[in-house]
Amino acid sequence: MRSHNRLVVFLVAGMVLGVSAASHAWNSPGHKVNASIAYRQLDEATRAKVADALKAHLAYAELWARRSSNGPDERLNLFYNASVFPDDARGGQWSKYGRSPAHYVNFRIMFAEGNKVLPPLDGENVLNSYLAHLRQVKDRKILAEDRALHLTWIFHQAGDVHMPLHAVARFSKALPEGDRGGNSVRFPSPRGSGGRGSNLHAYWDGLISGDDDPTVIEKVAEELISEYPREGFTAELARTSIGEWGEESVTTCLKAVYRDLDPEITTFADAPVEYETEGMSVALCRGMGWQMS
Numbered sequence: 610m611r612s613h614n615r616l617v618v619f620l621v622a623g624m625v626l627g628v629s630a631a632s633h634a635w636n637s638p639g640h641k642v643n644a645s646i647a648y649r650q651l652d653e654a655t656r657a658k659v660a661d662a663l664k665a666h667l668a669y670a671e672l673w674a675r676r677s678s679n680g681p682d683e684r685l686n687l688f689y690n691a692s693v694f695p696d697d698a699r700g701g702q703w704s705k706y707g708r709s710p711a712h713y714v715n716f717r718i719m720f721a722e723g724n725k726v727l728p729p730l731d732g733e734n735v736l737n738s739y740l741a742h743l744r745q746v747k748d749r750k751i752l753a754e755d756r757a758l759h760l761t762w763i764f765h766q767a768g769d770v771h772m773p774l775h776a777v778a779r780f781s782k783a784l785p786e787g788d789r790g791g792n793s794v795r796f797p798s799p800r801g802s803g804g805r806g807s808n809l810h811a812y813w814d815g816l817i818s819g820d821d822d823p824t825v826i827e828k829v830a831e832e833l834i835s836e837y838p839r840e841g842f843t844a845e846l847a848r849t850s851i852g853e854w855g856e857e858s859v860t861t862c863l864k865a866v867y868r869d870l871d872p873e874i875t876t877f878a879d880a881p882v883e884y885e886t887e888g889m890s891v892a893l894c895r896g897m898g899w900q901m902s
C-alpha cells in the first residue's frame with residue numbers, strides 16, 4: 610500500500626511541477642487525478658456518452674487532441690482535458706471562456722470573533738456558477754459545443770470546491786482584508802519552489818501530486834482508490850450538493866488547514882511539525898471526495 614511518507618518524499622524530491630498559479634485550486638495533476646477516479650467509477654456506456662459530449666468542445670481539435678501531456682486512452686484524455694480547461698481559460702486564446710470568481714467562494718472566517726463563519730458576499734462564486742452550468746448541461750436544446758463547455762466547468766468546479774482553501778478567506782488583525790484563501794500567507798512549498806508558489810494556497814494546491822505525466826496520474830489515482838476505498842466515505846456520499854461540499858471545505862479549513870497556524874503570522878519559515886503528513890492525508894481525502902458523490 611502506498612504510504613503518505615512515500616508521496617511526501619516524492620513531492621519534496623521536486624518532481625516536475627504542474628503549472629499552478631496561486632489561485633488555481635488543485636494543480637493540473639490534482640484535477641486530472643480527480644478526473645481519472647471519476648472515469649474509473651463510470652460504466653462503459655456512460656464514459657462513452659460523456660466523451661462524445663466533450664468531443665464537441667471548442668478546444669478539442671486545437672488544444673486537447675494533440676496535447677503532449679495526453680496518455681494512451683483517448684476517452685480518458687477527454688476527461689483530463691475537461692478537468693483543466695477552466696485553468697487553460699485563465700489567459701491566452703481561451704480567456705474569453707474564463708471566469709476568475711467561478712473558481713472559489715469566500716466563506717469569511719473571523720478570527721477575532723472566535724472563528725465565526727460569515728456567509729459569502731453576493732456575486733458570482735463557485736457554488737452559484739456550478740449550479741448555473743449544471744442547469745445548462747441539462748438543457749436539451751443547448752448547442753453541443755456549449756454543453757461541452759459547461760461540462761468542463763462542472764468537472765473543474767467539483768474539484769475546486771473540494772480544495773479547502775477555495776471555500777474561505779480568514780480575517781485577522783494582520784490580514785484585515787482576509788487572507789484570500791491562503792494566497793496572502795507566505796508558506797514554504799513542499800515542492801521546494803520559490804516565487805509565486807510559496808504561499809499557503811499553493812502549498813495545498815500541490816498536495817495531491819506535482820507530476821503531470823499520465824502514467825504518474827494513473828498511478829496516484831489507483832493508489833488513492835486502494836488506500837481510500839469508497840466504503841469509507843459513507844457520510845460524504847450522503848452529501849450530494851455543491852453547497853454541502855463547500856461547507857465541508859470550511860470545516861476542513863478550521864479543523865486542519867488553519868489549525869496550527871497563527872492568524873496573525875503572515876510569513877511562515879517552516880510548516881508546523883506534522884503539518885505535511887496530516888495535510889497530505891486531508892488533501893487526498895478531499896481529492897477523493899467529489900467523484901464519490
Ligand SMILES: [Zn+2]
Nearest residue numbers: 633634712769
Ligand atoms: Zn479552478
